[in-house]
Structures are given as structure tokens and as C-alpha cells.
Amino acid sequence: MISRLTDSLDFHAQALSLRAERQRVIAGNIANADTPGYQARDFDFAAALRAATGSSRGGDDIARNVMGTPGLRPEPALRYAVPSQTSLDSNSVDMDRERAVFADNAVKYESTLRFISGSVRTMLDAMKSHNQA
Numbered sequence: 001m002i003s004r005l006t007d008s009l010d011f012h013a014q015a016l017s018l019r020a021e022r023q024r025v026i027a028g029n030i031a032n033a034d035t036p037g038y039q040a041r042d043f044d045f046a047a048a049l050r051a052a053t054g055s056s057r058g059g060d061d062i063a064r065n066v067m068g069t070p071g072l073r074p075e076p077a078l079r080y081a082v083p084s085q086t087s088l089d090s091n092s093v094d095m096d097r098e099r100a101v102f103a104d105n106a107v108k109y110e111s112t113l114r115f116i117s118g119s120v121r122t123m124l125d126a127m128k129s130h131n132q133a
Helices: 002-031 045-053 059-067 095-127
Strands: none
Touching (some): 002 045, 002 095
């Protein structure tokens, strides 16, 4: 019974950690927009979440390889972003793309927080007796 209650929270906690890590990576890209030779980085959120939650083949081994040591900040496998156009200084940061991805990730981070809040509220309501309502 308890495992069913915590499974949803564990999933959302992993998603929240990955969203925070993705926000950090995107912010790094934006910060290095004028650095000559800097290559923009990103990661596949869906694949990292599958690996972190163990819902892909080889779950625990993949989660350890992709996410690092359990309990530490997630470190998904970063890949280089494909530049939309070339630049003279070999910098691949596309500020329009980075701003859009940053905003999208921020909205999804907020929605994950709301899912966690709603789950906790639902569990607390379920634990209350009828007389306490």
C-alpha cells in the first residue's frame, strides 16, 4: 500500500530533478551565447526520465549510468544541440531556441510542482477522518 503511495511521488520527484538539471544546462547555454567555439548542450528529457525511473530495459543499471549515484543531483547524458545556422566564431547557441526551450521547461517544471502538491494534498485528505473535515 505504501509503495503505491510513494511511486507517484518518486516519479514526480525524478521529473522535477531532471527539469531542474535541464534548466541549468539551458541557462549555461544562454550564459555562453557570446563565447567563441562554445557548443550548446541539451539532453533528451523523456529518455532520461525513463532511465531514472527504471521503466526502460535494464532499468536500474541504466538509471545508475545516466543519473549517477542515487541521492545525488541527476546528471543525464548530455548531447550537443544541432545548430540551426553556422556562425563565424563556431558558437552553436541559438538564442531564440534557447529562450523558447527555457520557457517551455520552466512551465513544465511548474506543472510538475503542481502535480506533487496535488498528490500530497490528496493523500492528506484521504488520511483525515470524516469528523475532521
